[in-house]
Amino acid sequence: MKIVVGITGATGAPLAYKVLEQLNELKIETHLIMSQWAKTTIDLETNYKVEDFKALATTVYSYCDQAAAVSSGSFKADAMIIVPCSMKTLASIRCGLADNLISRTADVMLKERRELILAVRETPLNSIHLKNMLHLSNMGARICPPMPAFYNNPKTINDILTHNAVRILDQLHLSHPDAKRWKTK
Template sequence: MKKRLVIAITGASGAIYGIRMLELLSQVDDWESHLVISSSGLMTATHELELDRAQIEGLADVVHNVRDIGASIASGSFQCNGMVIAPCSMRTLAAVAHGLSDNLITRAADVMLKERRRLVLVARETPLNLAHLRNMVAVTELGAIVAPPVPAFYNQPSAIDDIVNHTVGRILDLFEVEHSGLLQRWEGLRRSGDM
């Protein structure tokens, strides 16, 4: 049986993170992706990446309608390895922090928390106000992982793809998804005698 990962795309800027994850999972034989995209997420992806619904949904193994609270991923009996919300809007973060299962994204996230499965929120906002910070603390206390897409510069990125791939690689690491060439792993600083 394939491992399953739910990927949700919400309306924050950074749709490329969820899209790249879908692209990479489609190349891994033992993983199955389940996509849920909000209407705001679709609007942002269309604006930022010039992709339409069919192109985005074509990247996923299974697609769920954000309004379908009766979908398989809305139940704890649906076996999966976890969920990533990438990007995660502050509205979605707040809903997850307060247990507001008002659509399939927030319901599936609630399921991950109650079943003690891995939930990663790629929170995309800056600067952060106190409500954002408190909601991040709340979801962390509930068992989620907040993983803002903060670029690393030790790998000397030369293109946006380098920055995106590094973040996506780090997120996939959290689910032990095999990948290669996505990111340059830190190996420590060279000693002054080595330079």
């Protein structure tokens, strides 16, 4: 399986790291694209360096490289996860702007009818955000905002990140051993 991971500048860099970490543990081939603002957010929100994120990926592409392999439908990626997905990126994907490698690759996923998972980050949501999400959902994208669950009794931020990453990977039928599933007493 080949998965493209896009990281934008919305808040959520720790979740992006956790998703990459879990994909790496599952031995999934990953193709990483980080926006310039993602690099800033990584610095602001984590103790990791950009190089730590890159080290978890199989291949890393420049955000500006429109000629990268992942920009073509002939590149057989199975899915793309954008985590976090900023509202700017969401809007760009919705209107087909394809002005950078993240939005171009997302456009490829849609046109090729491949899995596109958007871990959108914003609150509160305005009508534009909601319309963009609905439009992309109707096109087949999965809207997967990171929401904390409490049925698994999280004790740490890492517990919350792990659960959110697991739920994102669930969308691709990938099961990570750290998953804590719903169960009744």
